[in-house]
Amino acid sequence: MKPRWWAGNRVRLLENGEEYFPAVFEAIRQAEHEVILETFIWFEDKVGHALHEALRSAAERGVQVDVLVDGFGSPDLTPEFVARLTAVGVRLRVFDPCVKLLGLRFSMLRRMHRKIVVIDGRRAFVGGINYSADHLADFGPQAKQDYAVEIEGPVVDEIRRFAHSSTHPPPQAQRRAPPPEPVGRADALFVRRDNLHHRNDIERYYRIAIRRAQRQVLIANAYFFPGYRLLHEMKRAARRGVDVRLILQGEPDVPLARTAARMLYDYLQLGGVKVFEYCERPLHGKVAVVDDQWATVGSSNLDPLSLSLNLEANVVLNDRGFARGLRERLERLIEESCHRVPVPVDGHIGWWSELRGFVVFHFLRRFPVWASRLPRHRPVTASATEGPDGR
Structure with a gap:
């Protein structure tokens, strides 16, 4: 599907984890029906545990929570960490799980590098910030400088439909909600890159x-x-x-x-x-x-x-x-x-x-x-409770 411009959006720039994490966690706490989250990196540090708690709390009050993480970027989520999410109904999936050899990860190509959050089909976050403590200034000299955007308005429906198709197991039908009404003056275009229809x-x-x-x-x-x-x-x-x-x-x-x-x-x-x-x-x-x-x-x-x-x-x-x-x-x-x-x-x-x-x-x-000639395979998106072969 060709990207299209959507009028009537309200947007807010978020700089670094100090602005981004509170906004995302508060949005998850306010969710009533659905949270969809995609990320390249999710670490079990203070930021990762804060996200874990927000998602668990949402699921416990009946919100449907779907999460997709990359198998290369987030290879070390412990079974206990995952089990506490899935036990309350969080559907956690892994894009192309990596098998380590001698402690090393070799599948570096064609990763799921997106960072997207969609709340109730009404609010979305898109940017470059992962869920790790190195996006906070108190991490020290190696803390990262980064940005994201918070969006409300009609473009959120397109972002939701896209994220839903990535995170949701195919047999499930997605909840259809009416598209958000115009709330601002920004024209917005959601653009992605994949290895099939949107390469450039x-x-x-x-x-x-x-x-x-x-x-x-x-x-x-x-x-x-x-x-x-x-x-x-x-x-x-x-x-x-x-x-x-x-x-x-x-x-x-x-x-x-x-x-x-x-x-x-x-x-x-x-x-x-x-x-x-x-x-x-x-x-x-x-x-x-x-x-x-x-x-x-x-x-x-x-x-x-x-x-x-x-x-x-x-x-x-x-x-x-x-x-x-x-x-x-x-x-x-x-x-x-x-x-x-x-x-x-x-x-x-x-x-x-x-x-x-x-x-x-x-x-x-x-x-x-x-x-286009580099190693290519059909990526697997598996439940976090399954093995890399989908079992």
Whole structure:
């Protein structure tokens, strides 16, 4: 089904676990009929236990609770933790459960990377924040910087139908509720990436927005190694006078990600793109704003895993107030916690950088084709009480 724009939504930006977790847990506590939750990571730490308690409490008062976690991202949920949920009726399923060999997980490709919550078909949360304590500042220097959005309005019905099809065992029929009424002014588009019908949707909407930009493009993305076409649109926008700024990792949680991104700096900066590295703590956000009008928040990084392999979900918004608020937060991040990467001296780069750039861009040009040939299997979604083979 082709994504469609929904008018009449109310949206709120949530920054980091300090804003996100209280909002989600309170929404679950207020649920009357249904909670649907998808997440890549759910750890048994203080945040994971708080989510556990909120879901158990909802199920105990008769709310239908469906949860989908990724088998690679959430491999260590203990039998006791799971049993206390299922005992009160929570339907917990695992996307592509991983079998460990010698304590290691090897099934890294084509993961369920989405972070979605839907409450009673009336309120939804979409973003990049997992259920783990490293999304809170008191975790320390490795606490992540990230974003999500809370949504009310007509688009929630589409998000619910999509999440329901992912989390619900197929034989069950879903409860049909009337679509939410318009409650705000934001136009919203729910965009996902899968390996069947929506392989390029998220990247395509990024490219469209950058191509139409007239004044400013501001992107904050944790893992940055996008395809050639997206890089080319950024450079073209900068050359026609658009202020294109990137906020990337300066203190990475995955050092290889920063190494890969830095291979692209010369190409982008010589084309007029400004690159900033966030150095206060690991950046985990996946957000962008264009011309104080268009914005996106979601789970999709701009790297090969998110753009060509993983299952992702973003919300795209046309709302001046929301876009302006996101832009102001990102500019504050630049001012207080980032340093600008120097432009190559005299606008020239050395022979090694030129050679490296040549190799990188030919790799990027062909990556979508190569990605389609990487190991592929039919993912299994199994009950958490079943084994990886579905038994």
